[in-house]
Amino acid sequence: MNILNYTEEHHEFRKRLQDYFAKEVTPYAAKWETDHIIPKEAWKKAGKAGFLCTSVSKEYGGIGGDFIYSAIVCEEMTKTFQTGLAMSLHSDVVVPYIDEYGSEELKKRFLPGCVSGDIVAAVAMTEPDAGSDLSSLTTTAVEDGDEIIISGSKTFISNGIHCDAVIVAAKDPAVENPYQAMSLYVVEDGTPGFTRGRHLDKMGWHSQDTAELFFNDCRIPKANLLGEKGYGFLMLMGKLQQERLVCAMGAVYGARQVIDGAVEYFKTTKDASGKPLSKYQAVQFALVEMETDVRIAETFIQKLIADHMEKADIKTETSMAKYWTTDLANRVSGRCLEMMEDFGMVEQNPMVQAWRDFRITSIFAGTNEIMKFIVAKLMQL
Numbered sequence: 207m208n209i210l211n212y213t214e215e216h217h218e219f220r221k222r223l224q225d226y227f228a229k230e231v232t233p234y235a236a237k238w239e240t241d242h243i244i245p246k247e248a249w250k251k252a253g254k255a256g257f258l259c260t261s262v263s264k265e266y267g268g269i270g271g272d273f274i275y276s277a278i279v280c281e282e283m284t285k286t287f288q289t290g291l292a293m294s295l296h297s298d299v300v301v302p303y304i305d306e307y308g309s310e311e312l313k314k315r316f317l318p319g320c321v322s323g324d325i326v327a328a329v330a331m332t333e334p335d336a337g338s339d340l341s342s343l344t345t346t347a348v349e350d351g352d353e354i355i356i357s358g359s360k361t362f363i364s365n366g367i368h369c370d371a372v373i374v375a376a377k378d379p380a381v382e383n384p385y386q387a388m389s390l391y392v393v394e395d396g397t398p399g400f401t402r403g404r405h406l407d408k409m410g411w412h413s414q415d416t417a418e419l420f421f422n423d424c425r426i427p428k429a430n431l432l433g434e435k436g437y438g439f440l441m442l443m444g445k446l447q448q449e450r451l452v453c454a455m456g457a458v459y460g461a462r463q464v465i466d467g468a469v470e471y472f473k474t475t476k477d478a479s480g481k482p483l484s485k486y487q488a489v490q491f492a493l494v495e496m497e498t499d500v501r502i503a504e505t506f507i508q509k510l511i512a513d514h515m516e517k518a519d520i521k522t523e524t525s526m527a528k529y530w531t532t533d534l535a536n537r538v539s540g541r542c543l544e545m546m547e548d549f550g551m552v553e554q555n556p557m558v559q560a561w562r563d564f565r566i567t568s569i570f571a572g573t574n575e576i577m578k579f580i581v582a583k584l585m586q587l
Protein backbone atom coordinates (compact mmCIF):
# COMPACT_ATOMS: atom_id res chain seq x y z
CA MET A 207 0.00 0.00 0.00
CA ASN A 208 1.22 3.48 -0.84
CA ILE A 209 0.46 5.93 1.96
CA LEU A 210 0.56 8.86 -0.46
CA ASN A 211 -2.38 9.56 -2.72
CA TYR A 212 -0.87 9.88 -6.16
CA THR A 213 -3.29 11.33 -8.71
CA GLU A 214 -3.30 10.97 -12.50
CA GLU A 215 -1.67 14.43 -12.64
CA HIS A 216 1.17 13.24 -10.39
CA HIS A 217 1.77 10.16 -12.57
CA GLU A 218 1.71 12.26 -15.71
CA PHE A 219 4.14 14.76 -14.14
CA ARG A 220 6.51 11.92 -13.20
CA LYS A 221 6.43 10.52 -16.74
CA ARG A 222 7.21 13.94 -18.23
CA LEU A 223 10.03 14.42 -15.72
CA GLN A 224 11.50 10.99 -16.48
CA ASP A 225 11.44 11.77 -20.20
CA TYR A 226 13.03 15.14 -19.52
CA PHE A 227 15.82 13.67 -17.38
CA ALA A 228 16.47 10.91 -19.93
CA LYS A 229 17.00 13.56 -22.61
CA GLU A 230 18.47 16.56 -20.79
CA VAL A 231 20.22 15.30 -17.65
CA THR A 232 21.29 11.64 -17.56
CA PRO A 233 23.33 11.78 -20.80
CA TYR A 234 25.37 14.68 -19.34
CA ALA A 235 25.62 13.54 -15.71
CA ALA A 236 29.05 11.89 -16.02
CA LYS A 237 30.49 14.95 -17.77
CA TRP A 238 29.05 17.28 -15.13
CA GLU A 239 30.65 15.14 -12.41
CA THR A 240 34.03 15.31 -14.17
CA ASP A 241 33.69 19.05 -14.81
CA HIS A 242 32.77 19.59 -11.15
CA ILE A 243 30.01 21.93 -12.28
CA ILE A 244 26.91 21.93 -14.48
CA PRO A 245 26.23 24.46 -17.23
CA LYS A 246 24.00 27.21 -15.87
CA GLU A 247 21.77 26.66 -18.87
CA ALA A 248 20.65 23.37 -17.26
CA TRP A 249 18.76 25.37 -14.61
CA LYS A 250 16.96 27.42 -17.25
CA LYS A 251 16.03 24.34 -19.24
CA ALA A 252 14.60 22.60 -16.15
CA GLY A 253 12.67 25.74 -15.24
CA LYS A 254 11.28 26.30 -18.74
CA ALA A 255 10.19 22.64 -18.82
CA GLY A 256 8.16 23.29 -15.64
CA PHE A 257 10.08 21.23 -13.09
CA LEU A 258 11.35 23.90 -10.69
CA CYS A 259 9.49 25.29 -7.67
CA THR A 260 6.34 23.26 -8.25
CA SER A 261 4.84 24.52 -4.98
CA VAL A 262 4.91 28.19 -6.03
CA SER A 263 1.44 29.43 -6.86
CA LYS A 264 0.26 30.18 -10.41
CA GLU A 265 0.22 33.89 -9.61
CA TYR A 266 4.04 33.83 -9.54
CA GLY A 267 4.52 31.41 -12.43
CA GLY A 268 4.42 28.05 -10.61
CA ILE A 269 1.81 25.31 -10.74
CA GLY A 270 0.80 25.55 -7.07
CA GLY A 271 1.43 21.81 -6.69
CA ASP A 272 1.33 19.86 -3.45
CA PHE A 273 4.37 18.30 -1.77
CA ILE A 274 3.98 15.05 -3.73
CA TYR A 275 5.34 16.92 -6.76
CA SER A 276 8.42 17.79 -4.69
CA ALA A 277 8.77 14.14 -3.65
CA ILE A 278 8.57 13.02 -7.29
CA VAL A 279 11.28 15.49 -8.33
CA CYS A 280 13.49 14.39 -5.41
CA GLU A 281 12.99 10.69 -6.19
CA GLU A 282 13.59 10.98 -9.92
CA MET A 283 16.63 13.18 -9.34
CA THR A 284 18.38 10.45 -7.33
CA LYS A 285 18.16 8.23 -10.42
CA THR A 286 20.22 10.71 -12.47
CA PHE A 287 23.37 10.23 -10.36
CA GLN A 288 24.29 13.91 -10.37
CA THR A 289 23.94 16.56 -7.69
CA GLY A 290 24.72 19.79 -9.54
CA LEU A 291 21.18 20.38 -10.71
CA ALA A 292 20.06 20.46 -7.08
CA MET A 293 16.39 20.96 -7.85
CA SER A 294 15.11 19.97 -4.40
CA LEU A 295 17.53 22.34 -2.69
CA HIS A 296 16.49 25.24 -4.92
CA SER A 297 12.74 24.49 -5.00
CA ASP A 298 11.99 23.01 -1.59
CA VAL A 299 14.67 24.39 0.71
CA VAL A 300 15.68 27.89 -0.48
CA VAL A 301 12.80 29.37 -2.49
CA PRO A 302 10.20 28.64 0.24
CA TYR A 303 11.90 31.35 2.36
CA ILE A 304 11.01 33.94 -0.28
CA ASP A 305 7.60 32.39 -0.93
CA GLU A 306 6.60 32.34 2.72
CA TYR A 307 8.42 35.29 4.26
CA GLY A 308 9.01 37.65 1.31
CA SER A 309 7.03 40.88 0.88
CA GLU A 310 4.72 41.08 -2.13
CA GLU A 311 7.36 43.14 -3.89
CA LEU A 312 10.09 40.54 -3.24
CA LYS A 313 7.84 37.70 -4.36
CA LYS A 314 7.00 39.48 -7.63
CA ARG A 315 10.68 40.29 -8.15
CA PHE A 316 12.12 36.85 -7.46
CA LEU A 317 9.60 34.01 -7.64
CA PRO A 318 8.88 34.01 -11.41
CA GLY A 319 12.64 33.84 -12.10
CA CYS A 320 13.12 31.05 -9.55
CA VAL A 321 10.36 29.07 -11.29
CA SER A 322 11.74 29.69 -14.80
CA GLY A 323 15.32 28.87 -13.75
CA ASP A 324 16.58 32.35 -14.63
CA ILE A 325 17.28 32.87 -10.92
CA VAL A 326 19.24 30.14 -9.13
CA ALA A 327 18.82 30.44 -5.37
CA ALA A 328 21.10 29.63 -2.43
CA VAL A 329 20.91 29.99 1.33
CA ALA A 330 23.99 31.12 3.26
CA MET A 331 24.09 30.42 6.96
CA THR A 332 27.40 28.62 7.54
CA GLU A 333 30.56 30.63 8.17
CA PRO A 334 34.18 29.56 8.63
CA ASP A 335 33.63 29.69 12.43
CA ALA A 336 29.90 29.07 12.68
CA GLY A 337 28.25 25.84 11.54
CA SER A 338 25.98 23.97 13.91
CA ASP A 339 25.79 26.88 16.32
CA LEU A 340 24.20 29.60 14.22
CA SER A 341 24.07 31.99 17.16
CA SER A 342 27.83 32.45 16.78
CA LEU A 343 27.73 33.74 13.22
CA THR A 344 29.56 37.04 12.73
CA THR A 345 28.24 38.39 9.41
CA THR A 346 26.71 41.78 10.17
CA ALA A 347 23.79 43.73 8.72
CA VAL A 348 23.81 47.45 9.55
CA GLU A 349 21.08 49.87 8.49
CA ASP A 350 22.11 53.01 6.67
CA GLY A 351 19.15 55.07 5.47
CA ASP A 352 17.23 53.01 2.92
CA GLU A 353 20.01 50.48 2.67
CA ILE A 354 21.51 47.60 4.64
CA ILE A 355 25.26 47.05 4.65
CA ILE A 356 26.18 43.35 4.80
CA SER A 357 29.72 42.41 5.84
CA GLY A 358 31.17 38.98 6.45
CA SER A 359 31.92 35.66 4.80
CA LYS A 360 30.05 32.40 4.26
CA THR A 361 31.37 28.99 3.33
CA PHE A 362 30.15 25.65 1.99
CA ILE A 363 27.26 27.32 0.19
CA SER A 364 25.49 25.00 -2.25
CA ASN A 365 24.76 26.63 -5.63
CA GLY A 366 27.38 29.16 -4.50
CA ILE A 367 28.90 29.66 -7.97
CA HIS A 368 25.68 29.73 -9.98
CA CYS A 369 23.40 31.55 -7.55
CA ASP A 370 21.70 34.74 -8.72
CA ALA A 371 20.02 35.33 -5.37
CA VAL A 372 21.34 34.27 -2.02
CA ILE A 373 19.50 34.40 1.28
CA VAL A 374 22.02 35.58 3.83
CA ALA A 375 21.71 35.20 7.59
CA ALA A 376 23.29 38.22 9.27
CA LYS A 377 23.22 39.91 12.66
CA ASP A 378 22.58 43.46 13.78
CA PRO A 379 25.68 44.13 15.93
CA ALA A 380 23.69 46.57 18.08
CA VAL A 381 21.42 43.77 19.37
CA GLU A 382 22.99 41.77 22.20
CA ASN A 383 20.85 38.62 22.13
CA PRO A 384 22.33 36.60 19.21
CA TYR A 385 19.00 34.98 18.35
CA GLN A 386 17.09 38.28 18.26
CA ALA A 387 19.93 39.93 16.32
CA MET A 388 19.57 37.65 13.30
CA SER A 389 17.66 38.55 10.12
CA LEU A 390 17.52 37.13 6.61
CA TYR A 391 18.29 39.22 3.53
CA VAL A 392 18.19 38.53 -0.20
CA VAL A 393 21.45 39.54 -1.88
CA GLU A 394 21.53 39.58 -5.67
CA ASP A 395 24.40 38.59 -7.90
CA GLY A 396 26.14 41.68 -9.22
CA THR A 397 25.60 43.74 -6.07
CA PRO A 398 28.88 45.64 -5.43
CA GLY A 399 30.74 44.03 -2.51
CA PHE A 400 29.32 40.53 -3.13
CA THR A 401 32.02 38.20 -4.46
CA ARG A 402 32.70 34.48 -4.70
CA GLY A 403 35.70 32.76 -3.18
CA ARG A 404 36.86 29.23 -3.87
CA HIS A 405 34.70 26.67 -5.61
CA LEU A 406 35.27 23.98 -2.97
CA ASP A 407 36.73 20.67 -4.16
CA LYS A 408 34.76 18.02 -2.26
CA MET A 409 35.10 14.23 -1.96
CA GLY A 410 31.51 13.81 -3.22
CA TRP A 411 28.73 15.87 -4.80
CA HIS A 412 31.25 16.63 -7.53
CA SER A 413 28.91 18.39 -9.94
CA GLN A 414 27.45 20.57 -7.17
CA ASP A 415 28.98 24.06 -7.03
CA THR A 416 29.69 24.51 -3.33
CA ALA A 417 31.50 27.78 -2.71
CA GLU A 418 32.71 30.50 -0.38
CA LEU A 419 30.85 33.81 -0.54
CA PHE A 420 32.16 37.18 0.61
CA PHE A 421 30.22 40.32 1.52
CA ASN A 422 32.40 43.38 1.74
CA ASP A 423 30.34 46.44 2.71
CA CYS A 424 27.71 45.07 0.38
CA ARG A 425 24.80 47.52 0.15
CA ILE A 426 21.35 46.14 -0.55
CA PRO A 427 17.95 47.89 -0.45
CA LYS A 428 16.17 47.67 2.91
CA ALA A 429 13.30 46.09 0.96
CA ASN A 430 15.44 42.94 0.56
CA LEU A 431 14.78 42.00 4.20
CA LEU A 432 12.78 38.77 4.46
CA GLY A 433 9.96 38.92 6.98
CA GLU A 434 10.55 41.03 10.05
CA LYS A 435 13.88 42.25 11.32
CA GLY A 436 15.15 40.13 14.20
CA TYR A 437 13.11 37.06 13.21
CA GLY A 438 15.82 35.38 11.11
CA PHE A 439 16.57 32.61 13.57
CA LEU A 440 12.89 31.78 14.01
CA MET A 441 12.37 31.76 10.23
CA LEU A 442 15.30 29.38 9.79
CA MET A 443 13.89 27.10 12.48
CA GLY A 444 10.44 27.29 10.88
CA LYS A 445 11.75 25.93 7.59
CA LEU A 446 13.97 23.19 9.01
CA GLN A 447 11.19 20.60 9.17
CA GLN A 448 10.88 20.62 5.38
CA GLU A 449 14.65 20.87 4.85
CA ARG A 450 15.30 17.79 7.01
CA LEU A 451 12.46 15.91 5.40
CA VAL A 452 13.82 16.65 1.91
CA CYS A 453 17.26 15.49 3.03
CA ALA A 454 15.81 12.25 4.44
CA MET A 455 13.76 11.71 1.26
CA GLY A 456 16.92 12.01 -0.85
CA ALA A 457 18.68 9.49 1.40
CA VAL A 458 15.85 6.94 1.19
CA TYR A 459 15.30 7.31 -2.57
CA GLY A 460 19.08 7.05 -3.05
CA ALA A 461 19.31 3.94 -0.83
CA ARG A 462 16.57 2.38 -2.97
CA GLN A 463 18.71 2.95 -6.08
CA VAL A 464 21.67 1.33 -4.38
CA ILE A 465 19.87 -1.78 -3.12
CA ASP A 466 18.11 -2.30 -6.47
CA GLY A 467 21.45 -1.97 -8.25
CA ALA A 468 23.07 -4.41 -5.82
CA VAL A 469 20.34 -7.03 -6.22
CA GLU A 470 20.71 -6.81 -9.99
CA TYR A 471 24.50 -7.06 -9.74
CA PHE A 472 24.50 -10.14 -7.49
CA LYS A 473 21.87 -11.88 -9.61
CA THR A 474 23.77 -11.35 -12.84
CA THR A 475 27.36 -11.79 -11.62
CA LYS A 476 28.54 -15.39 -11.48
CA ASP A 477 31.41 -17.14 -9.74
CA ALA A 478 33.96 -19.34 -11.55
CA SER A 479 31.54 -22.28 -11.58
CA GLY A 480 28.81 -20.19 -13.23
CA LYS A 481 26.70 -19.87 -10.08
CA PRO A 482 25.13 -16.42 -9.57
CA LEU A 483 26.52 -14.73 -6.43
CA SER A 484 22.95 -14.16 -5.24
CA LYS A 485 22.65 -17.93 -4.68
CA TYR A 486 25.11 -17.78 -1.76
CA GLN A 487 23.36 -17.50 1.57
CA ALA A 488 25.80 -14.92 2.94
CA VAL A 489 24.92 -12.61 0.02
CA GLN A 490 21.21 -13.36 0.32
CA PHE A 491 21.09 -12.55 4.05
CA ALA A 492 22.97 -9.30 3.55
CA LEU A 493 20.63 -8.23 0.73
CA VAL A 494 17.56 -9.26 2.73
CA GLU A 495 18.72 -7.21 5.73
CA MET A 496 19.39 -4.14 3.59
CA GLU A 497 16.13 -4.48 1.63
CA THR A 498 14.26 -4.71 4.96
CA ASP A 499 15.96 -1.57 6.27
CA VAL A 500 15.19 0.36 3.09
CA ARG A 501 11.53 -0.73 3.12
CA ILE A 502 11.17 0.41 6.73
CA ALA A 503 12.73 3.74 5.74
CA GLU A 504 10.38 4.08 2.74
CA THR A 505 7.33 3.51 4.92
CA PHE A 506 8.56 5.99 7.53
CA ILE A 507 9.29 8.64 4.91
CA GLN A 508 5.91 8.26 3.19
CA LYS A 509 4.19 8.68 6.53
CA LEU A 510 6.24 11.83 7.23
CA ILE A 511 5.47 13.28 3.79
CA ALA A 512 1.75 12.68 4.43
CA ASP A 513 2.00 14.30 7.89
CA HIS A 514 3.97 17.23 6.50
CA MET A 515 1.30 17.76 3.83
CA GLU A 516 -1.27 17.95 6.62
CA LYS A 517 0.92 20.60 8.26
CA ALA A 518 1.50 18.45 11.35
CA ASP A 519 4.35 19.38 13.67
CA ILE A 520 6.83 16.58 12.99
CA LYS A 521 10.08 18.26 14.03
CA THR A 522 10.95 15.30 16.25
CA GLU A 523 10.25 12.75 13.53
CA THR A 524 12.01 14.69 10.73
CA SER A 525 15.09 15.10 12.94
CA MET A 526 15.00 11.35 13.64
CA ALA A 527 14.49 10.62 9.95
CA LYS A 528 17.31 12.91 8.85
CA TYR A 529 19.93 11.17 10.99
CA TRP A 530 18.57 7.63 10.63
CA THR A 531 18.01 7.61 6.87
CA THR A 532 21.31 9.30 6.02
CA ASP A 533 23.15 6.85 8.29
CA LEU A 534 21.20 4.05 6.59
CA ALA A 535 22.17 5.26 3.11
CA ASN A 536 25.82 5.41 4.18
CA ARG A 537 25.60 1.92 5.72
CA VAL A 538 23.84 0.31 2.77
CA SER A 539 26.13 1.80 0.12
CA GLY A 540 29.25 0.93 2.15
CA ARG A 541 28.12 -2.65 2.69
CA CYS A 542 27.21 -3.14 -0.98
CA LEU A 543 30.61 -1.88 -2.08
CA GLU A 544 32.35 -4.17 0.36
CA MET A 545 30.40 -7.17 -0.94
CA MET A 546 31.22 -6.27 -4.54
CA GLU A 547 34.95 -6.60 -3.76
CA ASP A 548 37.04 -5.28 -6.70
CA PHE A 549 34.01 -3.92 -8.60
CA GLY A 550 33.27 -1.91 -5.45
CA MET A 551 36.47 0.04 -6.09
CA VAL A 552 36.05 1.13 -9.69
CA GLU A 553 34.66 4.43 -10.86
CA GLN A 554 32.39 2.93 -13.55
CA ASN A 555 30.35 1.37 -10.74
CA PRO A 556 27.64 4.00 -10.04
CA MET A 557 27.51 2.79 -6.44
CA VAL A 558 30.97 4.21 -5.84
CA GLN A 559 29.60 7.67 -6.60
CA ALA A 560 26.50 7.03 -4.50
CA TRP A 561 28.71 6.06 -1.54
CA ARG A 562 30.80 9.24 -1.93
CA ASP A 563 27.67 11.40 -2.29
CA PHE A 564 25.94 9.89 0.76
CA ARG A 565 28.96 10.72 2.90
CA ILE A 566 27.95 14.37 2.85
CA THR A 567 24.33 13.86 3.85
CA SER A 568 25.11 13.24 7.51
CA ILE A 569 26.76 16.67 7.69
CA PHE A 570 24.54 19.21 5.97
CA ALA A 571 21.01 20.30 6.91
CA GLY A 572 22.21 19.96 10.52
CA THR A 573 24.72 17.24 11.43
CA ASN A 574 23.40 13.90 12.63
CA GLU A 575 24.75 14.62 16.12
CA ILE A 576 22.73 17.84 16.15
CA MET A 577 19.63 15.86 15.08
CA LYS A 578 20.02 13.61 18.13
CA PHE A 579 20.68 16.65 20.32
CA ILE A 580 17.36 18.15 19.10
CA VAL A 581 15.41 14.93 19.57
CA ALA A 582 16.84 14.53 23.08
CA LYS A 583 15.57 18.04 23.89
CA LEU A 584 12.16 17.35 22.33
CA MET A 585 11.96 14.12 24.35
CA GLN A 586 12.69 16.27 27.43
CA LEU A 587 15.60 14.00 28.36
Ligand SMILES: Cc1cc2nc3c(=O)[nH]c(=O)nc-3n(C[C@H](O)[C@H](O)[C@H](O)COP(=O)(O)OP(=O)(O)OC[C@H]3O[C@@H](n4cnc5c(N)ncnc54)[C@H](O)[C@@H]3O)c2cc1C
Nearest residue numbers: 329330331332336337338362363364570571573575576579
Ligand atom coordinates in the same frame (compact mmCIF):
# COMPACT_ATOMS: atom_id res chain seq x y z
C1 LIG B 1 28.40 19.67 0.64
C2 LIG B 1 27.93 20.66 1.66
C3 LIG B 1 26.95 21.58 1.32
C4 LIG B 1 26.53 22.53 2.24
N1 LIG B 1 25.62 23.47 1.85
C5 LIG B 1 25.31 24.49 2.70
C6 LIG B 1 24.46 25.57 2.28
O1 LIG B 1 23.93 25.58 1.16
N2 LIG B 1 24.24 26.59 3.13
C7 LIG B 1 24.77 26.63 4.39
O2 LIG B 1 24.53 27.58 5.12
N3 LIG B 1 25.59 25.62 4.83
C8 LIG B 1 25.87 24.56 4.01
N4 LIG B 1 26.71 23.56 4.42
C9 LIG B 1 27.32 23.62 5.75
C10 LIG B 1 26.72 22.65 6.73
O3 LIG B 1 25.41 23.01 7.04
C11 LIG B 1 27.65 22.63 7.95
O4 LIG B 1 28.84 21.95 7.55
C12 LIG B 1 27.02 21.94 9.13
O5 LIG B 1 26.01 22.74 9.67
C13 LIG B 1 28.04 21.62 10.23
O6 LIG B 1 28.77 22.73 10.56
P1 LIG B 1 30.37 22.62 10.70
O7 LIG B 1 30.89 21.89 9.50
O8 LIG B 1 30.90 23.97 10.97
O9 LIG B 1 30.61 21.67 11.95
P2 LIG B 1 30.60 22.09 13.47
O10 LIG B 1 29.35 22.80 13.81
O11 LIG B 1 31.88 22.77 13.80
O12 LIG B 1 30.56 20.67 14.16
C14 LIG B 1 31.72 19.82 14.22
C15 LIG B 1 31.31 18.51 14.89
O13 LIG B 1 30.82 18.76 16.22
C16 LIG B 1 29.53 18.23 16.38
N5 LIG B 1 28.73 19.13 17.21
C17 LIG B 1 28.64 20.49 17.11
N6 LIG B 1 27.80 20.97 18.06
C18 LIG B 1 27.34 19.90 18.75
C19 LIG B 1 26.43 19.73 19.85
N7 LIG B 1 25.82 20.78 20.40
N8 LIG B 1 26.19 18.47 20.30
C20 LIG B 1 26.80 17.40 19.72
N9 LIG B 1 27.67 17.50 18.70
C21 LIG B 1 27.94 18.72 18.21
C22 LIG B 1 28.94 18.18 14.97
O14 LIG B 1 27.95 17.20 14.86
C23 LIG B 1 30.17 17.80 14.15
O15 LIG B 1 30.39 16.42 14.18
C24 LIG B 1 27.10 22.54 3.54
C25 LIG B 1 28.06 21.59 3.90
C26 LIG B 1 28.47 20.64 2.98
C27 LIG B 1 29.50 19.64 3.39
